[in-house]
Amino acid sequence: MIESSWMILLLPFISFIGGILFLHKQPKLAAGFSILCNGAAMVMALILAVGFLSSDDTGYHALAHTWSYDWFAITDTLTVSIGALLDPISIMMLVVITVISTLVHTYSIGYMENDASAGRFFPLLSFFVFSMLGLVIAPTLVQMFVFWELVGVSSYMLIGFWYHKPSAVAASKKAFIITRFADAFFLTGIILMATQFGSIGFDAINQGATAFSSMNTANPSFSLEGGAVQVFTALAAQEGSAGFLGLNLLSWATILIFIGGWGKSAMFPLHVWLPDAMEGPTPVSSIIHSATMVVAGIYLTARLFPVFAVAEYTLSVVEFTGAITALFAAIIACTQRDIKRILAFSTLSQLGYMMFSLGVADMEHTAGFTASMFHVFTHAFFKCLLFLSAGLIIHSVHSNDIALMGGLRKKLKGTYFVTLLAVCAIAGVPFLFSGFWSKEEIIMAAWSNGHQCSAIIGLLVGGLTAFYMGRYFFLIFHGEYRGDAHHLEHAHENKFMLFPMVLLAIPTIIAGYPMLTGHTFFNTVIPQATLPTHPDHSASWIMPVAIAMAIGGLLVAWLKYGRRAVSFDTPSTNIVYRCISNKFYIDECYIFVTKKIIFRCVAAPMKLCDDYIVDGIIHSSAAIMRGCAAVIRHWQNGQTHVYLGLMIIGLALLAWFGGAL
């Protein structure tokens, strides 16, 4: 099965090409074709995963390069190739992506049934899946960048799917440009990696880094070959060098690469595109937020974890970015009214968890890494579920505003039930739900590895999450309906939409259990991974506190929103509240920087400079010549004695230039 892993990549691409070229006029066929292709891919991914899990050898050497195609050569030693690298995390991602894509495709049949351009939708969705699959199996940085960009392109096309809506178009542009901004750093980092460390292959880079980290113990546990030697040598040469601005080259390269992930995973302050991306059709939001695009940054960080760990500061950057984002987004989520935006900020917050969890790990203590991957896995399902349900709700009440909802539990029973499961999962309701396990793992890892600050933030955010998810849930499903009654009458649960949601409810619950078995599945990127086999007693207080936070959050939400009717008529005048509900005015800052500073203070002066200085010099030289010409014409006045006089002056000039005078 491993040998035919290229099929997993190819199938969505076939779905895209076939759909866009031949089926864009027949939405039904396009949908069927897409589901067929994606379903096939899902099946193959599952078989692959099962095969991989059942094999004994799941350690580092489980890395499998199954196929490779030399794309182009940059130098003699540096060749860009396209291939597949299969290891536990990439297989995990393959499974998550294909499963979710198949379900979302199915859901979309219902969601897009009245949309004339559905024939375009399914192929584009497949293309999105294709890009993401290519990204996760990438064996090299360049391939990752290639598909990284394709993810950007496909998200651009999907967010702006309703191209006649100016807000959608603006959102797609925003998403693309902000991620592109981060990508510029990413690209610089890749280039530094490629040129200074001599390799773009993940295993070479990571092996080099691992060897380097174990250099102090003078006991490299495995032999180096190929590009890894180069990387190792380059790293060793870098050690101790002061570098630029106090950071050595490796830190620069890794931080630059990380900035790419920063943008794609919408870490603060590059998060602004993500809430706006809600302008796209809901299935798109669901797939972006669960399995594709936003986890790309996490995945990138995980992929390069050994080298990040070797570099000074890099992991600290990762940690702080993640922690700040988690807290920041959770606070904002408490005040939002748009159903999808609440979910978007919750995604941000969860991504923050995953990020700081990576940051708290290191080469010796890898629990954070494992926890992060685990959270990626669990989060994908319940977040997808939440979005799908939100889509169904929007479909039913024709509004995004939770102020116009309420009491929907009577009308949308199935939705109510599955949403409840998902809310419990994300809020970290103990034991039954997957989210609890993964979140717990993260906080635990942070505390036990000495990152107390992050751990406390993690706990705090856990409480906030429970609160805003409770608020979300109670405002939608409980209380009285506050919107246009006309819409409610027609509200119903489309079976194509409900079915995937029900299916997703299963992993929402059970995805957390693999952890209980203590499987080292996610650990294998790091060669000498050592799981905390013995429980850390100093951290044993964490679980109760976390449970308390979750329950407490939900309780507060129930008290505030669930128990009694809520009025949205008078917006709060509290300045803190306003500030939070306006997302700390970060968007305004962006607009200020782009419109006022970059457009008006950089681009506009440049244009003026071009028009009036650069071009002006050229034009004025012409004007000067015209002026001189006028002088010459003035002297050319037809008066013979003037001519004669000038001849005599010319004579003197000749003598002067001849050196005679």
Add this chain to the structure above:
Amino acid sequence: MTLPTALWTDIALGSLACIILLSESLLGPRLRKAIVFHGAWIGLVLIGILTVCTAPESEQAIGNYLIRPWTIPFRLCFCIAGALSVLLSRNLLSGTGHTHRRGLLVSGGVHIFLIICSTLGMFVVTGAQDLITFLVGIELATIPLYVQAAMLRDDFSSEASAKYLIIGSLSTAFTVFGISYLYGAGNSVHFDTLAQTLTADKHFAWVGVIFVLAGIGFKLSAAPFHMWAPDIYDGAPPPVTAYIASSSKAAGLAGLILLVYGPFQQLGADLENIFMFLAIISMTIGNLGALRQKRFNRFMAWSSVAQIGFVLMALTGGDLAIPSIAFYLLVYIIGNFIAFFVVNCLASNRPETFSNMRGLSKQSPLLALCLLISMFSLAGIPPLGGFFGKFELFLAAAQPGHEHFYLILFAAINAVVSLYYYMIVVKDIYITEPTHADNSTCPAIAILPSQRLTLVVLVIAIIVLGVWPAAHSWIFTLAGS
């Protein structure tokens, strides 16, 4: 005493002058028309061919007269220019119908006779071996032109002639004054002696050199001795203008080269500065003057001032100077004559202003194309002859030992400026739509068959010169040594 073969051309030219004069006076009107006009241009062409055929491999002397191989291309230029001037006079001669708006020449026969006399004077200049012959040659080349400038009956013509005469007299005065100083400094009028006695430390000689150069500068219309040119070009009869613009310049250049590489050869380094000055100021003033000219003949005058600047630039250089100037002159003369032929046709019924040229491409595609080619050749655009011509002038100024790179840069930028006004002409004939006023006053353009044929031949010649290197190598064989 046996005559060197190369001298045959000079004698033939003198004889041709006599024949023209005699047939003008003695023959009946009908025969006269044929012989004077056709005889003259065919004679000049034949003499041109004779010049080429009798080109000596080394210097041939008869007494004080010296036929130098490098002057052969110049002599050819004189013949060509003479023949073309005669052809250009066609519509100003009687018997072809009144086809020029300024009327007929006072006397066609005398006009043609004077052209030949002037050509003879130029031949004499190239053969001169002493200052006296040189002076006499220059005067013979110039004085007939004073007369010819007055050959139309209008006031412009008279005024042009008078101005030309006055300014020309001053320049002759300069030359004669300079020659007297040279004689004083070198104690001889003979070039060979002067070449040894005129040394750079002899300041006395410098007065002579500078005055002589000023006198020649007038003939070349090099700035600042150029002021006469626009007025005279505009006022003189078209064939005379063309002749002044081409042949007279060529003669001046031949004379200049004769002096620079003859009596002045020991002054080389200091002369380079003078030529650099003349080159820079000529091309600048010429270009600036030509910008925004409204009248074609004045425009051509300014452009010729600029062109002389380029030629003088070559004189700052080394061995390449003579052949490159010779080739350039050949190309330049042809290019100039194409323009004058076209404008002469145009002038059959309208003043020669740019605004009257608008829409020419529609009225007469042939004329428009010819003018376009002429302008591009003058501007130095490949694959026309002007490209190599001008390019070699640049190369000449960059020869080892004479690297004047700043001058080259300056000249190259000037070449760009010159391109601007040449393209303005192209724009007017091809692109700018004629306004109603321009159009209504413009009846059809009459082109005489002989002129049409000449135009075609010239256009072919200028293209061939640009792509077929035969003439180029011939000139370099003769003049390169």
Add this chain to the structure above:
Amino acid sequence: MEATLTTDILFYLFSAAILGCGLMAVTVKNLLHSAIALMGCLFGTAGLFLLLDHEFVALMQILVYIGGVVIFIIYAVLLTTHLGTRYLPASTLKYISGVTLAAIVLGLVLHIDPQATHTAVNPDRTATTIDAIGYRLLDGSTNGFLIPFEVISVLLLSAMIGAATIAKHQKPGATNDEDETGGSAS
């Protein structure tokens, strides 16, 4: 002529005459007076030639310039209506620029070498007799001037014919008939 006190005095006299007459020629307002002043100027020059033992050149100076050119000018002035009595306007600016230009030329000649006379070679006087000049003019060898002599004849011919042609046809109302042209040339 050997340099003596007499020759010195004569030299200064002639020079003064040349300068004085020259100044007069360009400053007086009556054209006729101007022409006569020019004549004086040319006489002075002839005198200088005599002092230098160049009798032939002095003779030529008087014959050609005084006897020919100036007389022509006077005739022309007298024969042309109004020209003898019309005064040419001369502004101060023109005077100033005229003087400046003259100063430039003078300064140029003087500045180039203040010791000009010392470096000038004394010309060979033997060749300046009338016989010698005649022989040189007809000498076809490298020393002679046969060719310029011949060429001068062509020059004179063309100048005469040309002048005659223009003069004849510049009359107002002249016909366009070309046949007359031929007559003039013969």
Add this chain to the structure above:
Amino acid sequence: MPFLLNCTWILPTLIALSLMFVPKQKVGVIRGMSVAGVLGILALVVSLIIAFLAGDYASPVGSAETTLAFSYRTPWFEAIGNQFYTGVDGFSLLMMLMASIIALCGVLVSWTITDRCKEFFILLFILLAGTFGCFISFDLLTFFLFNEITLIPTYLLIAIFGSGKKEFAAMKLNLMLFGGSALIILGMAGTYSATGSFDMIAIANNQSETLGSIAMWAFPALFMGFGILGSVFPFHTWSPVGHASAPTAISMFLAGVHMKLGGYGCLRAAIYLMPEGAQEWMPLFMVLATISVVYGAFIAIRQRDLKYINAYASISHVGLVTFGFATLTAVGLKGGVLQMISHGFVTAVVFALIGCIYGRTHTRNIDEMGGLMKKIPFLSVCFVLAGFAVVGMPGTSSFVAELTIFIAGFSGSLDDTLRLVCGALCISSIVITAVYVLRTVNSVVHGPLVDNGHEFTDARFIEKVPLIILLTCIFAMGLFPGWIIELAEQSLTPVVTNLGR
């Protein structure tokens, strides 16, 4: 084979000549001959490439003499050391291939020209003859001569067939380009003075001290002279106004091919001939190139006219070519070459699209457009794809080229701070590019449909063909760049060897 090679310029010349004798009313005949002509050229180039790949030339050899295929040499104006010396290496062949494809598309998009159609095609073919002559010349003077030949038809084509301030634009373009020629003349005079020859390969192998010292100033003259044609800051201002005023086919050809003659000359005539000068002067040109890249992109943000946007985008992207060259590394030179080819296709397709869109909207102001995706989906999709190609998305040719260039900026030692800063700035341009491209795409094809949009019709067959050809080229080069890179790399070997001497 040498004859076939020379046919690449002889054929267009002959077509131009024979078109002169076709009566101007017979538009169909003129078009037919033109299409046949460009197809003939394309066939010639393709057969040359096949012969080249089949021959021994395909193996990289140290000395340039042996890599030069199909060389033909005859004395021409030999008195001044000029020969007619033609030949090709991989680099020229690639450029010729690109030029012939764009020429084909250019002729196809010019199908709608009816007024003075004959003159149009005559001039176009003269332009083609000059361009191909340039690509095959290995004699400096001949090269320069062909380069000059291209300028005049450009003037006429813009001034006669253009739009807007066409006469001004044509004049400005031509004068600035001839200004570049002035610098080239200076540089050539310098090399001639030092070597007495124009044979490029002989000059390149000349290691005399005279040439070395002359290179110190002749190099910048030559480089900047060609750089003006490649619109290097601050001499780029001819290009926006020129491209904006030119008719569609000419914009395509000018920006796609003609501008590349500048880069071609920079590499062939400046860097190759005078590596010592290149080492000395490259910091300056690197700074200028970087300024072009960033500055062009920023100004493109502020433009409203589609053609101006693309013209400034071209300045920015062609700046990357110069940047690649300015790194003076094998990777950088290769990247520059790839970017030349890639940008040729990209800018040509964008100009072709602008032409098609303008034919419907009758405006080029992006504020007056919108929602075209609804009415003219084919063109709009092409527009979006072209936009992604401009941005440099993976899969398009730009990605391959730009990645190579960026890598060149950081390869080797990192002690050269200037190169790092410039490299980083160049990379940052990809963000600015995204800004203006998306802004343009969004306001043209997305958003609500403009009022008069309902009568728009989608592309006709004759319009689709060139678009499809060009887009195919872009994607083909983006997906399978292998052989192109190999050809470029191998033909650059002599240049790189020279740089290392």
